[in-house]
Amino acid sequence: xxxxxxxxxxxxxxxxxxxxxxxxxxxxxxxxxxxxxxxxxxxxxxxxxxxxxxxxxxxxxxxxxxxxxxxxxxxxxxxxxxxxxxxxxxxxxxxxxxxxxxxxxxxxxxxxxxxxxxxxxxxxxxxxxxxxxxxxxxxxxxxxxxxxxxxxxxxxxxxxxxxxxxxxxxxxxxxxxxxxxxxxxxxxxxxxxxxxxxxxxxxxxxxxxxxxxxxxxxxxxxxxxxxxxxxxxxxxxxxxxxxxxxxxxxxxxxxxxxxxxxxxxxxxxxxxxxxxxxxxxxxxxxxxxxxxxxxxxxxxxxxxxxxxxxxxxxxxxxxxxxxxxxxxxxxxxxxxxxxxxxxxxxxxxxxxxxxxxxxxxxxxxxxxxxxxxxxxxxxxxxxxxxxxxxxxxxxxxxxxxxxxxxxxxxxxxxxxxxxxxxxxxxxxxxxxxxxxxxxxxxxxxxxxxxxxx
Numbered sequence: 001x002x003x004x005x006x007x008x009x010x011x012x013x014x015x016x017x018x019x020x021x022x023x024x025x026x027x028x029x030x031x032x033x034x035x036x037x038x039x040x041x042x043x044x045x046x047x048x049x050x051x052x053x054x055x056x057x058x059x060x061x062x063x064x065x066x067x068x069x070x071x072x073x074x075x076x077x078x079x080x081x082x083x084x085x086x087x088x089x090x091x092x093x094x095x096x097x098x099x100x101x102x103x104x105x106x107x108x109x110x111x112x113x114x115x116x117x118x119x120x121x122x123x124x125x126x127x128x129x130x131x132x133x134x135x136x137x138x139x140x141x142x143x144x145x146x147x148x149x150x151x152x153x154x155x156x157x158x159x160x161x162x163x164x165x166x167x168x169x170x171x172x173x174x175x176x177x178x179x180x181x182x183x184x185x186x187x188x189x190x191x192x193x194x195x196x197x198x199x200x201x202x203x204x205x206x207x208x209x210x211x212x213x214x215x216x217x218x219x220x221x222x223x224x225x226x227x228x229x230x231x232x233x234x235x236x237x238x239x240x241x242x243x244x245x246x247x248x249x250x251x252x253x254x255x256x257x258x259x260x261x262x263x264x265x266x267x268x269x270x271x272x273x274x275x276x277x278x279x280x281x282x283x284x285x286x287x288x289x290x291x292x293x294x295x296x297x298x299x300x301x302x303x304x305x306x307x308x309x310x311x312x313x314x315x316x317x318x319x320x321x322x323x324x325x326x327x328x329x330x331x332x333x334x335x336x337x338x339x340x341x342x343x344x345x346x347x348x349x350x351x352x353x354x355x356x357x358x359x360x361x362x363x364x365x366x367x368x369x370x371x372x373x374x375x376x377x378x379x380x381x382x383x384x385x386x387x388x389x390x391x392x393x394x395x396x397x398x399x400x401x402x403x404x405x406x407x408x409x410x411x412x413x414x415x416x417x418x419x420x421x422x423x424x425x426x427x428x429x430x431x432x433x434x435x436x437x438x439x440x441x442x443x444x445x446x447x448x449x450x451x452x453x
């Protein structure tokens with residue numbers, strides 16, 4: 001406010017002097033012949049006009065310098081000298097303060113950029129940032145290429161995408177398939193070594209400039225570790241089942257061998273003694289054969305034949321299939337939303353098998369429960385379609401939830417332990433998943449989860 005009042009006063013004072021000189025000049029010309037005086041007044045008037053012009057022009061020049069410094073983020077310009085000598089010290093001090101604030105912001109931005117760059121250089125995830133020219137990825141400039149990306153691809157930190165493409169064409173070609181964004185699993189052979197990359201591409205627009213962020217990491221070691229853990233669990237389960245069958249068979253074989261050892265013929269009493277042992281051997285052998293059949297069933301699921309089917313059609317089929325079984329055990333089976341016209345592309349036989357497995361598990365889970373019920377329905381959430389099988393049975397605690405998908409793991413006395421494993425494999429074939437939410441003895445929900453647009 002002080003600046004404006006000072007500026008206004010000085011400007012008005014100069015205009016007043018100029019108007020006064022103009023009035024005096026006109027009066028002298030009209031009423032006198034004092035040419036020397038007229039000439040002097042005219043010179044003073046011109047000097048006053050020039051002073052006013054110079055005064056305004058100097059201010060305009062300083063303001064332009066200030067605006068240019070702000071636009072170009074040039075912190076070398078300062079107005080300290082003018083803040084002491086000029087007519088407007090507050091203005092020039094404000095100019096200096098603003099430039100210093102911009103300088104501090106610029107330094108903070110640069111420091112943050114260096115911090116983020118340092119962090120990205122240290123992470124084990126490869127990061128490449130592209131700036132396409134005219135939205136053409138082939139002509140993109142690489143504005144960031146971290147050390148992890150260089151090590152994973154075994155290439156130097158190129159400045160242009162076409163250089164990287166010429167060195168790693170298989171990587172660049174697969175990236176071009178997801179230029180609109182998304183994730184992809186990429187296998188590369190680098191120096192005769194197979195590398196498996198989990199890759200994600202994110203398009204980004206910053207200040208009306210398109211950028212593409214490519215992040216990727218080698219998951220081969222992680223996959224191998226998971227595979228090893230899965231094989232160890234599977235071998236443990238198979239070994240347990242085989243030993244459970246082989247041990248009594250071996251023991252009974254020894255018993256039978258001792259009973260017939262040294263005998264040329266067997267009487268009726270010996271035969272009666274042999275029958276239970278032979279029957280047990282037969283039963284356990286059949287059990288071992290069933291176990292092998294179950295394993296083959298789990299390992300040899302057919303390739304899905306995908307067709308469009310409505311959710312209502314699927315739910316209606318399950319109701320017809322499972323209602324008699326549930327009714328025979330006095331279980332209230334509720335199948336809702338059987339008229340739904342929402343459709344999915346799936347193999348209806350495999351999905352029915354998955355639902356039969358879930359409903360069968362629920363039927364056994366609600367045994368001996370008061371007012372047992374099972375409800376089957378669907379819901380849409382966050383681009384996902386859930387087919388839910390809900391029951392009020394004994395449920396699945398957190399520790400058990402980690403094991404229920406392990407092949408041959410079961411809590412049922414006569415269960416095979418492959419139903420949920422087959423269900424999960426069926427959903428993987430449909431690019432979906434199986435989810436569990438359980439409050440034991442209150443509400444347990446097994447869900448088949450599909451992607452839905």
